[in-house]
Amino acid sequence: MGEILRLRGPLACIVGARPNYMKMAPLVRAFGARSDLPGVVLVHTGQHYDVAMNERLFVDLDLPKPDMNLQVGSASHALQTAEIMRRFEPVLDELEPSCVVVVGDVNSTLACSLVASKKGTPIVHVEAGLRSFDRGMPEEINRLLTDQLADVLYTTERAAASNLAREGISADRIRFVGNVMIDSLLQHLKRAVSPLDTLVREGVGAAFLADQAGFGVVTLHRPSNVDQPESLREALVILRDVAARLPLIWPIHPRTRGNVDLFGLSSLLADARIALLPPQGYLETLGLLTNARLVLTDSGGIQEETTALAVPCLTMRDNTERPVTIEQGTNTLVGRNRDAVRTCVDEILRTGGKRGRVPELWDGRAAERIAFDLSRRLGQSARDAERVRA
Numbered sequence: 001m002g003e004i005l006r007l008r009g010p011l012a013c014i015v016g017a018r019p020n021y022m023k024m025a026p027l028v029r030a031f032g033a034r035s036d037l038p039g040v041v042l043v044h045t046g047q048h049y050d051v052a053m054n055e056r057l058f059v060d061l062d063l064p065k066p067d068m069n070l071q072v073g074s075a076s077h078a079l080q081t082a083e084i085m086r087r088f089e090p091v092l093d094e095l096e097p098s099c100v101v102v103v104g105d106v107n108s109t110l111a112c113s114l115v116a117s118k119k120g121t122p123i124v125h126v127e128a129g130l131r132s133f134d135r136g137m138p139e140e141i142n143r144l145l146t147d148q149l150a151d152v153l154y155t156t157e158r159a160a161a162s163n164l165a166r167e168g169i170s171a172d173r174i175r176f177v178g179n180v181m182i183d184s185l186l187q188h189l190k191r192a193v194s195p196l197d198t199l200v201r202e203g204v205g206a207a208f209l210a211d212q213a214g215f216g217v218v219t220l221h222r223p224s225n226v227d228q229p230e231s232l233r234e235a236l237v238i239l240r241d242v243a244a245r246l247p248l249i250w251p252i253h254p255r256t257r258g259n260v261d262l263f264g265l266s267s268l269l270a271d272a273r274i275a276l277l278p279p280q281g282y283l284e285t286l287g288l289l290t291n292a293r294l295v296l297t298d299s300g301g302i303q304e305e306t307t308a309l310a311v312p313c314l315t316m317r318d319n320t321e322r323p324v325t326i327e328q329g330t331n332t333l334v335g336r337n338r339d340a341v342r343t344c345v346d347e348i349l350r351t352g353g354k355r356g357r358v359p360e361l362w363d364g365r366a367a368e369r370i371a372f373d374l375s376r377r378l379g380q381s382a383r384d385a386e387r388v389r390a
């Protein structure tokens with residue numbers, strides 16, 4: 001393993017989109033705490049750029065300002081990926097990093113990995129090996145290809161190693177370390193903003209929560225749910241059903257917001273007990289999730305966060321790349337099946353729903369384990385290089 005990583009320049013840490021930030025923040029901190037690791041250069045591709053999707057989360061997570069921003073912005077998948085590659089190549093030439101550290105499964109993850117692999121720069125993938133087995137999801141393509149290119153693969157749950165083994169990736173490259181997203185959650189939970197403060201700040205009256213029944217939280221942004229008029233309509237009808245029993249708070253993704261208007265579906269939301277909010281900061285989101293009676297989502301990260309918080313999660317997808325949240329956690333797949341949602345909501349309101357337990361190594365120390373392992377691998381390769389020279 002030692003021959004794969006070379007101790008040269010800095011650790012080039014890549015972020016691009018919202019779900020990357022809560023994964024990278026604990027890594028940057030853990031890398032910085034080890035004097036035997038090279039320094040960090042934080043590169044933002046600019047895939048996400050709105051203040052609400054971006055700067056606000058950096059502040060909440062104490063993530064340092066990126067050292068550079070490639071400002072690629074939005075485009076089709078092909079154009080966005082290509083533009084990230086075009087702009088990242090000269091950065092890589094200039095930095096000559098010891099390795100490129102990528103997280104998760106967004107377009108920035110794959111684009112930077114492709115550039116690094118062609119340049120012979122080692123790639124470290126954090127959150128490797130997750131598979132939905134649904135190639136209709138852009139993220140599944142990003143996961144499969146990034147893992148094929150990566151030299152070191154850190155996993156969040158046991159099932160990931162078997163997925164990687166099946167794809168021919170050798171075991172010495174893979175290490176089960178736990179979940180860096182949960183590192184962030186545990187670190188910041190005590191600073192979570194109260195849902196009432198969030199609602200009032202967004203101009204939703206306190207009366208919205210007056211009936212003491214509590215509330216549910218919604219997030220939806222997967223293309224399979226929100227990019228076609230019919231699927232988005234089905235999703236909104238389900239939300240109306242649930243809202244008739246429990247008020248819902250929905251920080252809405254800009255693409256989803258745009259499509260509700262574009263497809264002429266806003267009337268479905270007009271008279272329902274659904275508080276639509278703009279995308280929220282990390283601390284506001286934690287406050288909403290922790291206090292929710294249930295969460296309806298299609299997000300990967302929120303399936304994990306609700307499991308860690310023991311809050312029932314109904315995932316509006318037909319599959320998940322995070323099976324541990326179903327097998328051990330509080331997650332249930334409901335797709336866009338109205339009856340399934342109704343049954344689950346009944347059960348949750350009656351009994352509190354699925355209890356679950358926190359998965360192995362989701363203990364707030366995953367980034368520390370990664371930093372330790374990386375320093376061992378880099379140290380080993382430096383010693384090997386010395387030996388060859390001597």
Ligand code: UD1
Binds near residue numbers: 139253
């Ligand atoms: C991306 C990730 C997805 C992740 C999600 C979290 C990929 C393939 N998808 O999806 O895995 O769960 O981020 O949000 O990488 N937009 C804004 N402001 C922004 C960014 C985007 O308004 O700051 C709008 C634009 O209209 C843009 C659209 O959202 O076209 C889609 O953005 P994009 O980054 O392509 O993908 P997401 O849907 O956010």
